[in-house]
Amino acid sequence: MRATTLFMTLWATATLAQAAPHLDPGAPPLATQQAAQAENRARPASVGATLQSDAERALRASFDAADTAHRGTLSREEAQAGGFGWIANHFDAIDTRRAGRVSFDDVKRYLALRDAGTATK
């Protein structure tokens, strides 16, 4: 492949220059890049439903962090104290069963209903 030889030369030209200050944004270490490359083959950039799933993963992590008792549900007070004040602020709308505790699925249900309501505006 004729592409390869001079590419290596060009690369050497670029990297043999004098030490530059840290770039911003700077690249993670090579090992991190390679780990990411392997992950990305199995999990390409998310869009649509998979983006929503990625977003939910982040929110669920915050929910689980607030759920220090590992009950799978949060009271209004636990949500507030655990850094998920958004749940506390919307508690009554999320807790449609008036159980005094809400699950992450309750949160998802509330968001879906709210978005449906928004869509029909």
Added chain:
Amino acid sequence: MIPSPSVRRGVRAAAAAAALAAVAACGGGGSGSTTTTTYVDANTYSAAAGASLSTPNENTAVTHRSLTLNGTAIAYTATAGHLSALSSSQAPEASIFYVAYTADGAAAATRPVTFFFNGGPGSATAWLHLGSFAPRRLVTGVPATTQALPFPYVDNAESLIDTSDLVFVDAVGTGLSEAIAPNTNQTWWGVDQDAAVLRDFVQRWLGVNGRTAAPLFLYGESYGTTRVPVLTRLLETAGRRVNGVVELSSILDYNSNCSVEGGAPTVDCAGFLPSYSAVGSWYHLATAVASDSDADIATVTRYADSTYAPDAATWLASGALPPADHVAALAAFTGLSAAIWDQRFDMDYDTFRHHLIANTTLGVYDGRVSALVGSPLDAADEPSNSFVEPGFTAAIKTVLPDELGFTTPSTYVLSSDAIDTWNFSHNGRSMPDVVPDLSAALSLDPSLKILFLGGHHDLITPFHQTELDVARLPAGAPVTLHFHPGGHMTYLDDGSRPLMKAELVAFYASATGAP
């Protein structure tokens, strides 16, 4: 004199008290009377990974000034000092250095507050503080490299102080910010850890300054555009509404940016092609485009998406080059010779900027800045940074004591080694993708609005890559994108800064409307 914390808390009501300030100094800018309450901070702040501060303080230096914008004088207070970020259990996390510019006499509940963050990770926020939209700014003349040192520090006709209070924040282990014992700087050196401690700082600043009801804006640059989406999600999760996010020179997904890859490349560089074309046309080397006009950029962007992206994917997968007329088209769009494209078809910015012009290095941050190989400006292989960095490094050393009254024996660290031990993992990936963070924040708060800004000639966070990453958000997402001539620090361009100011004013108006 050493002001008590109550002096700092009282700054919003301090206009009348200013006349009584014990220490008065003359202003250097000719912008009306200046009074300063100085503070000498004896702490020695460190940006080392293992550093850990045991004697945090929350004292500040306070300066009163006035800036005239469009014929209207705006009296403002500049506050420089530290405030501790506290955990939910009130445990001290980090002593964060900030400089806040607040308009005197404004309504605390309706006047927006904007927190600014540079990136790195490991970069202090002196770039945004001294170069962008604060009431005073450094004159650089970029992309020319003729402005002599020291860069003049002048009243800023494009300051955002007419629209928002402005708080410039140094992340932990940059500037004069340091972790509080038993934490070390390393404790907060990760995508999630950094956003969490900055969330706690933002909440604390708003609380201490009586601004919990104020419209809230977050402004990130470079890695700051990775930081701010995570911070936005965390604040929204905590129940603190964020009205608007400004992302300048964005890297939303490290996995999609081909410049991140130092080893065997796997990601196509189609997001970079319009920037290569803008730079090539700047040097009058591109033949298929005349300039970086909207029409020319649209033409090359269409080609990048329709033809170059699949061609580059094929080359990455098999090494096979496309038909010669495709290579010729790339040469015509950029001015980079077909022979170089043949060798490195998935074109990384380092190859481009070292081979566009013989014996010449172009800047990564601003491809319009060039230097002959071996010349002083080429010494660090990055002429655009080499031209501005000495001016910013020198200026922060004089602005803090001479303009803002804050004196310390510590060295303000413009660039630390945080990146060397930074934890890049985030949301199940080894390298951060923060598009899901924006998506989650928009899910919690559909009234959140996002503005993306950038420069056509920035070769490290190219504007079309931002467009591609943003396109992952659902149709109808409340995002606005504006790109202008300029580099990574687009505000340094004297033609583009006024355009950005106008776009920011319009954005703030839209984002502070009724939810």
